[in-house]
Amino acid sequence: MDGAEKENELENGEDEGSICGYYSLHRLLFANLEPHLFQEVSRLLLGLNCGRPLETVVVTESAKALSSKHNFDLQAFRFQADKESLREPRVVRVGLIQISIVLPTTAPFSEQKTAIFHKLKRIIDAAGASGVNILCLQELWMMPFVFCTREKRWCEFAEPVDGKSTQFLQDLAQKYNMVIVSPILERDVNHGETIWNTAVIIGNRSNIIGKHRKVTLGNHVDFNESTYYMEGNTGHPVFETAYGKIAVNICYGRHHPLNWLAFGLNGAKIVFNPSATVGELSEPMCSIEARNAAIANSYFVGSINGVGTETFPNPFTSGDGKPQHADLGHFYGSSHFSAPDASCTPSLSRHRDGLLISDMDLKLCRQLKDKWGFRMTARYELYVEMLAHYLKPDFDPQVISDPLLHKNS
């Protein structure tokens, strides 16, 4: 970020969803701390990659032009690994896209979807122009995040795995030789029209490699997921693509360390966490959960969140005693990458569309496994036994009581 950008940012004032007029925490700190302080704060907040601050990558002029023209945030970084003697680096370029919806939720559904396609295409073009190999979109990118309404009519947005949204992305995957992870609302026609929350994995030759259905669902407050779809039945698959082994832990699944673990044990090098979540609910949690997963499982994590505020035609209540209202809150964007060495990128904007790119040398995963030995030291056998025991209705927790306590009570 240079001085001119800094000034521009301040001139933007306090846009809805900004952080006191700044796009992100990182940019706020950059603009307000002396360089030597900013450097040390960054070390503590973002970690170091191979002992150094994370490098930025210069993006192509054409991508930069698209970002200026269509007003989306564009940032690029590089995670390096140490040099090895027997293995060459395996660098992949990975992209995350966060976008808001385009039309009001009252517009005809087909027009809402087409408008999202249209806007998304420009950002995918920028990813293509930047040579992105693997791209992941946010949860249910092809529709507003409607579950707070509890209205069933939005189910019309659901599509088969090979439906319109997939077809739209297949063309772009082919054009840009890009693997695309596409989280959609799935209609499973062959199983009685069941609805699922699903990520479709589209290969770089435009073929559908497979799908993964959200393992654990959040039903708290306004999320009401089980009103629309149930827990996924696809296990914890890792998809072996032309650019590496990837997996998808959809939204609420990030709260469950076991979920992250299973993708790791199946061999994922990059796990995406496409989300749609709002500030008041989860903002201080999101990067903690993602970074912890990357550290504990020695893989990269790409976290994507929607952005903007979506207003619905019929107000609804939120079980909090407050009056009815018509939106779920501000989706805070802030998409970012986390690495197995505890480093992470700054986040994308909190309130604008954006494309975050990172080169990552996947050799870093094994290097961290060798360094920390987490899999070797985990003693999984203890937990198979413990969990099996816990699952029994008459589970008896291991509690050691102070004998004096009971004597006197």
Next chain:
Amino acid sequence: MDGAEKENELENGEDEGSICGYYSLHRLLFANLEPHLFQEVSRLLLGLNCGRPLETVVVTESAKALSSKHNFDLQAFRFQADKESLREPRVVRVGLIQISIVLPTTAPFSEQKTAIFHKLKRIIDAAGASGVNILCLQELWMMPFVFCTREKRWCEFAEPVDGKSTQFLQDLAQKYNMVIVSPILERDVNHGETIWNTAVIIGNRSNIIGKHRKVTLGNHVDFNESTYYMEGNTGHPVFETAYGKIAVNICYGRHHPLNWLAFGLNGAKIVFNPSATVGELSEPMCSIEARNAAIANSYFVGSINGVGTETFPNPFTSGDGKPQHADLGHFYGSSHFSAPDASCTPSLSRHRDGLLISDMDLKLCRQLKDKWGFRMTARYELYVEMLAHYLKPDFDPQVISDPLLHKNS
């Protein structure tokens, strides 16, 4: 922190281990950001407790006097819970102490230990004067952290569970009606003089409630734990004390989400993580792991780290190609509390002894379980099966390969 303190801090200059002359990240940000920016940055970095910034607690004059006289950091906070209709608040006051060693590691061992006792007692007196109910000390607080040397003579520091260090603390537990968690190097005389890394739980009537032995060991770089002791054989006990159900996840165990999970399933409301770890190795990881554990398991976490740099008489190498040297690095203190609602306290100093106190309403644990439903939604049965499968030597990971990939390779 008022203006005068702020100035004093800057006048301290760049003490070894400080953050550009500041005790902690929090204090650096406080001193250098405009108040409205600091407030928003704090919301993002420390979260909110019941929707508000964490409250500070005024400490007693006598505790403050001890902290000034003996030059240790003293901070106090309060985690609140929402009011309930059927349950009264259950507020406990919890303390964490971080201290450096006192004498050079070349001094007679008995003098080294006595000097630590002497210094620690002053800080425990401050905890007692503050009405702390449960106190936890850092890993192996009664000796230098010697394992980088790989020299066996330090094993002399090891003690039986009811040895001198325990006796020293039992007196203080009795005096202050305080539960004390005391992580020591244990010599298990009844099992062939085996050495363990053990936390002794001393009840508030000075009785020994029980012990827990470190579950997973870190053998990376200079830690060499298995050179001295092996993996604990005490399961994941929760200790029911006069002030609530507590557990201890010692040091390296914080890297293992399953470890944290097991203490949670056994019913812990507060899990302590006494550590001894250095900046270059783990600094950006430590609070991520603690906070993630608190969030995922709906309990409080108290993280304690040693402080200072310990120099040993005989230089040693570190398997990194660098010349021999005589210390492991700077133990970065920064002890802190994390809450189940994703809020956390600022950290204690990075380079000074310290006592961190927090009131915590343990009712917050259940409130967060009700809010997020993590236990209800976790689908543990999937993971019993998955882990049992993984443990088999012929484990076959769930991988879905792009068929085009293999056709062309």
